Amino acid sequence: MDIITKILENLNLIYYEYDADHKTFVVDKTYPKNDIHNEFIKLTYNLTKNNIKFFVDEKGDIVISFKDSFLARIKQRIKNTLFSIKNKDKNIYLLSDKKVKFAKNLPVIEIKNIDQDINLEKYDALIFTSKNAINAIESINKAWKKIPSYVIAPQTAKAVKHHGGILKFVGKKKHGDEFAHEIMEELQESRVLYLGGTKTVSSLVTILNENGVKCDNIAIYETICKEHKKSVTLPKNSTIIFSSPSTINCFLENFSWDESYKAVSIGRTTAKFFPDYITPYISETTSLESCVKKAIELNKN
Secondary structure (H helix, E strand, C coil): CCHHHHHHHHHCCCCEEEECCCCEEEECCCCCHHHHHHHHHHHHHHHHHCCCCEEECCCCCEEECCCCHHHHHHHHHHHHHHHHHHHCCCCEEECCCCCCCCCEECCCEEEEECCCCCCHHHCCEEEECCHHHHHHHHHHCHHHHHCEEEECCHHHHHHHHHHCCEEEEECCCCCHHHHHHHHCCCCCCCEEEEEEECCCCCCHHHHHHCCCCEEEEEEEEEEEECCCCCCCCCCCCCEEEECCHHHHHHHHHHCCCCCCCEEEECCHHHHCCCCCCCCCEECCCCCHHHHHHHHHHHCCC
16 A cells, blocks of 8 residues: 555545645645644654655645755746646636636535524434535534534535534545445444435435434535526636536536536536536546646646
């Protein structure tokens, strides 16, 4: 097993995502500095313990380098600058309002919370597969923060930490059905609650209930399509990033698909919902940053 892979498995990072192509741990700076700093200390300590040389570049990313650190820093800065110049004007569209470098925002969905009267006291654990559900339960019943949370991926984990919840487990495989298999043993005979949206695309709840976990399911938000009153035509050869089945439906309600477009799917589950005439590329991990990275790779020429 590669030593970096082993470190990643042991640390369960949520604020740093490893880019194997560039041998860089990319930091998400949109969250509290204290949380990021704690993970930084943990990560750099483990790199040092394993005799892996590194430096922190001007963006705060941790770059693995076995060469002279001063020269490596200069080369990395030049590389980052050239990369930014080359990719700043790419026609890469992100179908949400989250800002990710090199992507243009084109929101096509809106999230509407569903007010529910939920008795959380009877549950031993909560399960989340979307940060939208965490934001929704935060507005409905703040008592959720007293119950251990099991989340599918780092992006969801960040939301738990941001709101002060108890982060118990972060999935490694990052896909719904596989996530169910990751947590079922630990949650045997537990009473758990899956909080999600009105549209569920995985069999997570069914798998848990069939394997000794008493799992209820309550929808606390719904996804609706955002209307684009003005006609918008995307440039030829655009790359569009789809982060959920809803973004596929809502995009196609508002825009016509051109055969020159490329589609990037955030994961395998979302990829199943594309119509036959669209063949998506799948990002390495289930983060929007990873999707943008994939889009850039597709537009190297």
